[in-house]
Amino acid sequence: MEQKEQAEFTELLQKYSSMVLRIAFSNVKNLQDAQDIAQEVFISVLTKRPQFDSEEHEKAWLIRVTINRCKNHVKSFWNRHTEGLSEDLSYLPKEETGVMQAVLALPQNYRNVIHLHYYEGYSINEIAELLHKKPATVGTWLARGRAALKKSLKGGFDE
């Protein structure tokens, strides 16, 4: 691998590694698996060498690939026939653990939308484009996710 490519990859990692890890974690609910998925995503960047039109395109590609990899992971034979430890988040401070557990208890679609909206700051239309869904569908998921959070957390998430 050339030095230039390596430097570009390092820059890519610095910019997006945390985002990819967070999205993977919100999907698979396990830090170790999320790290593995993040690694697979960046390996696919290196091996497939996709061409991006813009920085937004690059970011959207990474999010899309991460979510797809997570879906594959969740559907995998191994994952369906093994039971992960549900408490691997509890090294977090206690207050944050409660909120995190409430979000992670949501169905995967709601979780993704909640994370992309509240953490990554995407609008409903942008999320719809990322997930290849209709904005109305994303809006419904977001509303249902909020409603579920209101039930499990006093106050829920802000509208």
Add this chain to the structure above:
Amino acid sequence: MKQDEGRGPQENTELYRAAMDHLRLPEDFEQRTLELAKKRMEQEQEKQAAKDVWRAKPFHRRPAAQVCFALLLLLVVGVFPVLYLTQPSLSTQATDAAVMQYDAAGGNGGLDGGAEAGEAEPEAGEPEAALTAGNPAEDRMDEGCIPEAAFLGGAADGEVEEQASISSQDAAVEKQVQDTASSGAVPPDTGTPTANSSCAPQVFQEENPMPVQEGAGGSEAMDQSPTPGVMLRSTPEDAGQALFSADGGTLYFQPDPSSENGGKLMVWDGTTLSDTGVSNADSLLAANGGYSYTSENKLYHGTSLVRDFSGEALLGTSSFTLRVFGADSGYLYLFANNSNPSSGSDAPYAILRVTPDGTTEQILFTATGGSTGGKITQALLAENGVIYFSTEDGFYALPASGGQPRRLTANYTSVPFYLWEGELFFIDAQSNLCAVQTNGGGARKLVDGRVLYQPAVSGGIVYYTLAASDASASNAIYAFDLSTGDNRLVLTNTAGGADDFCQLLPAPDGLFLAKASGEIFHFQSETGALTKIS
């Protein structure tokens, strides 16, 4: 159920962001990803090259095509005649026809004719007989050996019952051990291949109903550098349990106060058993070439008083029970639990250390009750801190120099936990053997689908028994190799009753085993020998 009363939506959103911000990739992530990507690219290139070579070959020269053709030929030439011969009805008909033909010819050599016809029968019967005789699994079961499947699920019933019937007497115990070793039915432990002399110190203590002991490296590691071990009485509710602590081949133990010797602290150096004259210890630790213990909130080393904590306000105005759980070159480590048996999550506790001469004391952490509190049931001294289990919140890691403990996992356990090569091993609420790294990551389940009980980690091997509710329990001891994943039976208990060997304690060369009655045994994994100590 509502959680986190009193927070607003904005605060919840901020907490979620803050929680997400804690996620980190490993430091060597970039380097590992680059290396993996390079490997993948090389593999892809090799695959592509192999594909190109394969495509370039004509069809009849491709190995797969040749193999298929050969198999087809074999089927036609070989299998059809064999099938014809092995059809008993066909061969019998042929024989009968031959006899009838002979009789019809009027020959009086009926015997000869019968013999000739009879010869055909064994020939025809041979393949069938071979099939019946050639079932090695059935043979093994008949001989009473325990196949692998026996301890994976069903257990060889005959074997278990037979051994159970000769249990219950000490002489019978010895006999069974000899039988076991000589028959090879129970393979002896071959040692600890992953032994690491630089492993973290381990302490083991138990909560319900067993005490804890401290583990160590593999047998070699223990021989070279004995790791101090400790078995602590966990909570005041556990009063009456035995205490154990091992250092190399020396075992210190204090049997149940109701036992024959009245609960005196004993020492077994591998050959002889001696009485220390000490009794009523609350905790016990093999340390600094001898043993330390606490009794009535006083810390002793051997028979010398190190420090009297009974007049100190370790938990403010609350009364407390002090226990010693670890030792390194500079300090003895202790924890103090609220001694009120009915206290709950609001009970304060403290973790402290004191110099071996007792002059300098340092409080590492005090849980004031409320948001943090409960009782410590077990603590281990790790390489860079203290790992402990609080009854209210799960596992915590506390830096060696003190500060704020970090929660590792909220998973509950009711049996001893251990440290081995940077990982914490414990039994979760569903009785599965689980591991989590001491930094909180990499949680995994190791032995699934079995109800484990009383594990003892020693030299990369997890020894365990099965809970009485497990259909294959039979009080046998199994070994799970952490490096290879092998799971095997190492000892079939001679005694009846599933809770007979109720405590497993790592020894340098195997295990120390304790019965509920207070009797102690030493199990040597290499030879399979089981020796009664007391």
